[in-house]
Amino acid sequence: MKVLDTISFQKDLLSWYDYEKRDLPWRKENDPYRIWVSEIMLQQTKVAAVIPYFYNFMEKFPTLLDLAEAEEDEVLKAWEGLGYYSRARNLHAAVKEVRDQYGGIVPDTEKEIKSLKGVGPYTAGAILSIAYNVPAPAVDGNVMRVLSRIFTIYDDIGKDTTRKKFEQIVRDTIAEERASDFNQAMMELGALICTPTSPACLLCPVASHCAAREEGVQEMLPVKAKKKAARSVFLKAIVLKNTQGEYLVERRPDTGLLAKFWQFPFLETEKDGEFAAFLQQWGIDLEQVEYKEHIRQAFTHLVWEIDVYTVEVNHLTPAENQQVLTPSLLKELVFPVSHQKIVEKIEEEY
């Protein structure tokens, strides 16, 4: 592996960062709680998507204690639409643990912080370095992309051992006195300059240190194994409305995909015959329902293909996991994005 002039690299990187760093809401104060929340929100999520959620979240839960004392449904509602909802549940649980076990102070040791729910190798390093300036590696996708190019490392970045290799490189390279800025600068460089496609090498402050640039292979890196294609699941959903203008919704199971979210009843099928049998539980015939639209919701590992139907009935009796609600009460509940699209059309079209 090539030898890096560490001091020169640090200087070039940090000088650029001092001048070019973005003005982001979680960079305004050095509150470990705010930094923690931002890091969880930023997991697999773009900065632009996080910003409005971060402002709203901080307004609702300004301090760690505010969040610790909130109801889970309230926390999930603030997370609705951001995705990966276990992040919200884990953060909520972890914040309670910090309140109870650490006197409300976010711990500053690697062992303690990694023991918190939802805090893995990256997030532990990010909080330690950004909040406490501890020289710990915070290796995310950006950092692996930047370093794979600097050193022309062709290891598959999807593998755990590869991340550990990059963590060791960061330990050897990090600016000890400016650990916070160094880690953030590496990520900032990955986000703004050393992008996945068409990296802006002509604008790169560390281009002179970059082996991939020298060899012209920057577009080949990093190496990442292809993921399996997502499988499609075909669903038929029914929006049931009674003569009072109320709607039937049901709660998803406590675990798994979109746990505890609300949805309109649906059946996993493409066949009208099976759908007809499904509708019989409300005494409805297939001829009574009206097809409204098709909604596609793509997850990382599967795709929902939803045909949406509506029907109006005289009376609706909710089962144990169901509710019959007015539109305004419906909007208080947490729905998957695909079903939010239905909720938005309720009253006018549905």
Next chain:
DNA sequence: TACCCGTGGAC
């Protein structure tokens, strides 16, 4: 290790 877990934007 491989799979599960969301969403919206870029290309």
Next chain:
DNA sequence: TGTCCAAGGGT
């Protein structure tokens, strides 16, 4: 339209 993927973690 399809594909990829973004400051990952849990199991």
